């Protein structure tokens with residue numbers, strides 16, 4: 007005898023930053039939300055990011071000219087982006103799609119999408135932060151991009167001009183001015199750009215956890231720790247099969263990060279979602295005072311004041327979900343941290359590697375699944391999910407209310423991969 011499935015109004019699969027902001031917005035609409043995750047909140051990709059809140063990011067990764075870097079990705083294991091040879095055959099279709107996105111016309115469309123998500127990020131976050139009581143975790147202190155070479159700064163000029171045209175506040179600093187912003191920085195940096203409108207989160211895992219807990223404690227949401235096995239849409243709702251039994255949901259939001267791909271595939275959608283494996287080293291008791299998140303542009307590596315220390319994070323390694331972390335990546339991060347903050351103590355370290363859910367055009371998949379509109383997609387945020395989550399949560403709640411995604415957000419539809 008089979009028991010009747012548990013009845014849910016709306017199920018959010020995934021308690022990462024995307025599931026958390028989606029749940030917040032749904033709760034605000036008066037929806038009865040059930041959040042399901044196989045782990046505790048914030049222990050997926052959202053655990054280990056660099057904490058950068060960067061609304062001024064205005065470009066996708068696939069930009070014209072990117073193909074010039076591919077040989078380096080394949081042969082130089084120290085390059086900020088690498089492809090593990092063993093994973094190359096599996097990753098090739100994704101890489102070809104990525105190159106296809108790097109034309110001027112396609113990258114312009116993607117850039118529009120990136121800007122839509124990013125530009126109001128901190129305003130969209132304000133009510134979420136207040137609801138979660140997370141004011142102590144989010145710091146509106148700006149962000150610095152650092153350049154150790156003249157060539158590196160030269161390469162930034164086009165982006166600098168575009169951001170000025172877009173009205174993004176940024177200030178070019180001399181090496182001397184930079185030292186006034188962050189006195190502990192090494193003197194290897196010859197140029198810098200300061201973004202007053204950016205900020206950072208000093209504990210990304212706890213940030214997610216507080217949003218989810220507030221949804222439960224103030225918004226009546228339920229948190230269920232189970233593994234979602236598959237989804238079966240029907241005329242009365244979506245059957246959600248989990249490790250704990252079956253549930254029948256009025257609507258389902260898929261916010262399962264890199265694992266979202268395997269939830270939509272049985273429903274007929276093959277989304278090119280590839281992991282860009284990211285690494286961090288978290289160092290406690292550094293003995294240096296640091297106020298802001300900084301990004302060393304040539305290394306594509308960020309250093310952020312997190313918890314009681316510094317987190318140095320970065321690298322995009324295309325290596326699949328199953329290979330062990332590459333040891334040399336941690337050594338590189340440690341070397342970078344010592345170059346950026348030469349006086350920092352670095353004995354007390356923790357290591358982490360996680361999977362950024364990346365689409366070829368750097369845009370997430372947002373909105374109802376065509377033909378199965380009770381299922382709403384919210385995944386594929388790649389390198390910018392912490393910043394883009396506040397927009398995404400809003401978009402999900404609107405899509406859930408109308409069963410359509412706004413015309414102005416067309417570029418995020420899953421149909422682009424049909």
Ligand SMILES: Cc1cc2nc3c(=O)[nH]c(=O)nc-3n(C[C@H](O)[C@H](O)[C@H](O)COP(=O)(O)OP(=O)(O)OC[C@H]3O[C@@H](n4cnc5c(N)ncnc54)[C@H](O)[C@@H]3O)c2cc1C
Pocket residue numbers: 019020021022023024025042043044045047048049050051052053054055056057058059060232233234235261262263264265266283284285286308319320321360361362363384385386387388389390391392393394
């Ligand atoms: C090193 C690094 C640095 C980064 N730096 C930044 C930055 O500075 N700024 C920025 O904006 N972004 C940054 N990012 C990107 C950002 O962290 C991600 O885009 C974001 O965390 C993705 O969130 P998510 O909720 O989609 O995925 P996740 O956090 O992975 O959450 C998905 C959740 O779904 C659960 N799940 C999956 N499948 C199932 C299933 N079948 N059943 C039940 N539960 C399931 C998982 O357990 C997980 O908790 C960085 C990422 C990395 C790796």
